[in-house]
Amino acid sequence: MTTPAAPAIAVDASTRFLRVARTRADGTPELVELPGTEPGEGLPTPPGVRGDRGAALRLAYTKYREQCGTPGHVVLVVPPQERAVLPGDGGMPRPRLLDTPHAVLALLRHKGIRIEPRLLVCDLGASAAEVTECAVAGGSVAVVRVARYAPADDGYGAAFDAAVLAGAGLPVDEPAVLRELGRVRSQNARRIEVALERMAARPDRSAATVVHEVAGREITADLLHRALARLTDGLDRALDGLPGVRATGQDPSCTPVIAVGGAARSEALLRHLTGRLGQPVPVPGGTDPALAAVFGAALVADGRIDAADRYPHAVAVRVHRTEVGRPRDGELLISPPGTLEPGGATVFAETDGERVRVRTGPADGTRGRDVRILVRAAGTDAAAPAGVVTIPPSGDGARFHLGVRLAADGTARLVLQPLGRSPSGDRPLAQLPPEEFPLGVLPTDPRPDSPSDPHDS
Template structure:
């Protein structure tokens, strides 16, 4: 008796220029899926009509895969942090796992055994935007601290560079075949281009002479070093604009204990741009095995989809609420732990406060239920004592003596919700009360880097309490 093989797991990166679909081979090596119309080393060209519409682009990519390969078992999607709530592009798609570029790229590095620095700057250099994400390695989690982004509306980031090169040669700037030919010619002549640009930078007095050097041809037109050099300002200037959002970062040097830098995306193939990035932030970490930087995110997501590596995207800190307990007739302030470190997962289930294996019953408002109460949310780093107040929500009054289970969940987009599940006045009434939907209160994004937040001191308290 034979057992049918499980459907494969795939990852999709619905980019502005290319739709990339990847899977892992039996040995755990990620690879692009060759679909009809795939450009080798790039993916499916994104149809002009869906560029900028991530949901529509996803639908095109998934439909192409399903029609050629069948329905996958698991799907991971690469989406920017601000678009983590992107809807699935096909009703028949398995519920996707959503990953932003930093978590996907760092999953690729961790799978390869790359040592993890305590801090990372992930430079996602794409056709539409230059985005620099500061990450912190906290316990077993990778926490996004802040994001700086430069995304011009008119012509994008990497796309603006390509357009400037093509326009300089008198070629159409948005023709799929011309763009494909430009990419292939650039890859074949990468070293020649770097040498020419280095000469122009080293000898500004002779730059005009080097500018006429022909680097390669596209659609029968010559591309010179001068054309590329002038267009390079689109990349370096855009990167500067993104880094303006992280002004405290300067050149880090070779010290591995300091912030590490990784550059991915199509423009990260440019040796000249990487040299400029090195001057700003220090030398980027090399992708293992010569991985194409344009494929790093979808390859990392494929490893997550297939279960070869955990995305490490759970919230790294403990979450609790300020509470007041009455002991021997006297009120005492404390904290009620809701979620231990590394428990909350984007899109995962609500985590409720527990003590001795049982959910804690709390009540809100005054004893007579005539007024609401402000509930203060606290996050605390494990083992350090560092803490910060994450927000304050006003909970409406409840009935006299009413109790709740209190929990926290992370939505798909990474924002947090305080959850109150109603219970009865007496335990016998709990089952009936629990049939009512829970109340949720928006908390926004929970802080991840407690070193940057003011200290917030409060003794922990894991017993039942009143908020």
């Protein structure tokens, strides 16, 4: 009898909810119902782990394993800037890391929705409003730039709830009250949207209208309208952090946008976004926007769709070669387009399947060298400089394998793997750790390269 393969899961830990998702046999992603799960939301995030993504991810994974056993594969939805705090749970398979934009766009691509060459992913979550400009190139999705608004006091989406509860004279951080607010808001979603629409048209007639109650306190249209301003103002601040997206959405050349996250459930907030950037791309298949990231990550975990987060362009270095006894300047390709993966293995320069051996300085090893890094777009002559790395003297004409890797946070490193034997002759240099030189974030939009100095390295 064949033992069925362990399922693949995705975990997304937000300020409000811990969400674990998997795919059904037909490929449809779904939330895993764990003890204490709120339908359509996930496990409420305990106050003790809010703001600590590593602890929240560990808790969500532990709850899943207690209920369902150890999964075969795990994808964690983690922003690049927080990947230094990954959970070290001994029972977790080595996780695959994915940020929200790539997870959301994986969901769109799986549903057959055409992705424009440029797209804005607007993540409107409890803690922050984050707008990411993405570019599609060579089958990969590259993050071009990110703008984020994250107020330190109440967060972003959570600030709406805090404003409603405070305005009604209720505690803003009481779990039972927050749960009741969530249930009441879900039950009265259409009534809330109608009230906000009428407030925008005729506030004098609608302000005093009681829309619903929470813990015995009346929530009026005016109170909801004032709370909504916390969301619209925060969204404007995030959008203003991306020059070029301020124009009205009536311009057909505007970059398309998709809105996800819990606050993206608000029709009033989406109307405000439409006024800035035009009608957002619909979340596919009626998917709850709060679940779009974890559902996309579940599809990646299950192998239904590629994450498309590999670097889409080629990385090369300027080199000096000696051919037939004559020095010549040229380029050495290190990594072809689509081979560098965040958190993945180092890609080394190869020729005919063999790693290239390079020397970083003169044969006597007395001087170092400035190495210029280039990025070239696939199938074009467009190029962009990616920085200059100063390689120190290596001594005795030592040779190296030359490579590049992307760290989990998306920043690049130039890698030199020593070859030959150490000066003392006691062990091969290949057993020594490689040297790494930071390159920062590689360019996402290669532009025509400027004429180079023939004496460049």
